[in-house]
Amino acid sequence: MLVIKNLHASVEDKEILKGINLEVKAGEVHAIMGPNGAGKSTLSSVIAGREDYEVTEGEILLEGEELIELAPEERAHKGVFLSFQYPIEIPGVSVTNFMKTAINETRKAQGLEEMPANEMLKMIREKSELLEIDRKFLSRSLNEGFSGGEKKRNEIFQMAMLEPKLAILDETDSGLDIDALRIVANGVNKLKSKDNAVIVITHYQRLLDYIVPDFVHVLHDGKIVKTGGKELALELEEKGYDWIKNEN
Ligand code: ADP
Ligand code: MG
Ligand code: MG
Numbered sequence: 393m394l395v396i397k398n399l400h401a402s403v404e405d406k407e408i409l410k411g412i413n414l415e416v417k418a419g420e421v422h423a424i425m426g427p428n429g430a431g432k433s434t435l436s437s438v439i440a441g442r443e444d445y446e447v448t449e450g451e452i453l454l455e456g457e458e459l460i461e462l463a464p465e466e467r468a469h470k471g472v473f474l475s476f477q478y479p480i481e482i483p484g485v486s487v488t489n490f491m492k493t494a495i496n497e498t499r500k501a502q503g504l505e506e507m508p509a510n511e512m513l514k515m516i517r518e519k520s521e522l523l524e525i526d527r528k529f530l531s532r533s534l535n536e537g538f539s540g541g542e543k544k545r546n547e548i549f550q551m552a553m554l555e556p557k558l559a560i561l562d563e564t565d566s567g568l569d570i571d572a573l574r575i576v577a578n579g580v581n582k583l584k585s586k587d588n589a590v591i592v593i594t595h596y597q598r599l600l601d602y603i604v605p606d607f608v609h610v611l612h613d614g615k616i617v618k619t620g621g622k623e624l625a626l627e628l629e630e631k632g633y634d635w636i637k638n639e640n
Contacts, residue, residue, distance in 0.1 A: 393418045393589045394439075394558055399450035401438045407448070408434045410614035416558070419586040423600055423625060424593045426611035427633045432593045435611065436562045440474035441467045454558065469501040471557030475547045482534040487546055488516060490534045491553050498554065519552040522582055544572040548579030556588065563594040570598075577602030597629035610636050 394416040401409040408431045416422050426432055438445045439452060441464040452459045459467050482490065496506045507515075520530060525545060535543060551559050561576060573596070580590055580603050592603055600608070600622065608624040609616045610633070618624065618636050628636075 393420075393455060394591075395451070395453040395456075396439075397451040397453075399435075399438070399452065400448045401434060402446050402448055403434065403444060408445075408614055409438065412450070412611075412614070412616060414609065414616065416589045416591060418557075418589055419584075420606045421580070421584060421590045421592065421603060423603070423605035423608045424591060424611055424616075425595060425597070425608060425625065425628060427637075428595065430611040431614045432595070432611050433562055434614075436474055436560045436591070436593055439467075439558075439560060440464055440472060465501070468554075469498055473551055473554055473556035473559045475551070475559075475561045475563075480534070481536050483536050485534050486531050487534055487549065488530045491516070491550065494550070495553060515553065519549065523548060523552055523579055525549055540569055541571040541575055544568075544575045548575060548583075551579065552583055558589050558591070559583075560591045561593065563592065563596065563599060568596065568599075573599050574602060597625050600625040612637055 394414070396412050396414040399409055399412040400407060412435060414422075424432055424435065434445060438447060439459070441459065441462060447460050454467075454470060454472065457470070459470075459472070462470070492512055495512065499505065499507060516530065519525075520527075523545070529542070529545065532538075535546065538546065547561075559580075561580070563573075563576065577599060580592065584590055592599065592605065594600070605622055605625070608620050608622060608628075610618040610624070610628070612633065617639070620627075
């Protein structure tokens with residue numbers, strides 16, 4: 393699904409990612425952990441193609457196709473989804489209407505026709521039931537006055553509707569309470585399948601009590617310095633990150 397080779401990236405001429413190698417297969421959930429400032433959000437931004445980040449070396453392949461030269465929207469249309477740490481508010485546009493537009497834009501870019509209205513409604517109904525999202529929530533204005541938990545619910549709903557091949561959830565948000573963590577975790581657990589892959593970025597070991605990753609990677613100073621199974625998250629919980637920094 394995703395292969396990253398020797399990825400180096402800079403922000404304002406400062407090298408942040410210093411040679412990342414990562415392979416994520418369909419059906420897998422990977423957690424990327426690490427101390428503040430390690431480059432976790434930079435990595436997610438670089439995969440999604442956000443501006444401000446310059447890739448200076450390396451490859452990012454999605455199903456064998458190089459992403460680096462593609463615009464963020466093109467990557468999204470190919471099935472890359474990045475959760476928004478700071479979602480925009482759009483007064484007067486409901487969660488549902490925003491989603492309808494996003495889906496049809498994506499289909500258009502993929503050369504498909506608009507989704508028929510009845511099919512769209514059916515999909516909205518199914519996905520919102522799966523995620524236990526209330527009808528009232530779907531008619532609210534996008535992000536306007538949303539609580540932390542509601543923002544997460546909206547993100548997970550977007551992910552459910554867009555059915556990405558690769559979902560990257562960057563959960564560094566400082567305001568993540570236990571409800572928001574549960575919403576994210578339940579969503580990921582319900583939406584993961586043998587055909588998609590999920591990368592969860594977090595410095596909260598707590599999140600991984602709810603989402604069981606197949607692999608845990610520790611990012612430190614722009615490099616993956618350790619990879620293990622879910623037990624690595626527990627070890628980090630116990631010992632913190634210093635022992636890993638000292639190992640390297
Ligand atoms: P993490 O998510 O692991 O906490 P980040 O990727 O946010 O780490 O940040 C890694 C380093 O890159 C930090 O030193 C941060 O200050 C710097 N950085 C990230 N994004 C930018 C940016 N847009 N402009 C300037 N510096 C940035
Ligand atoms: Mg940070
Ligand atoms: Mg971050």
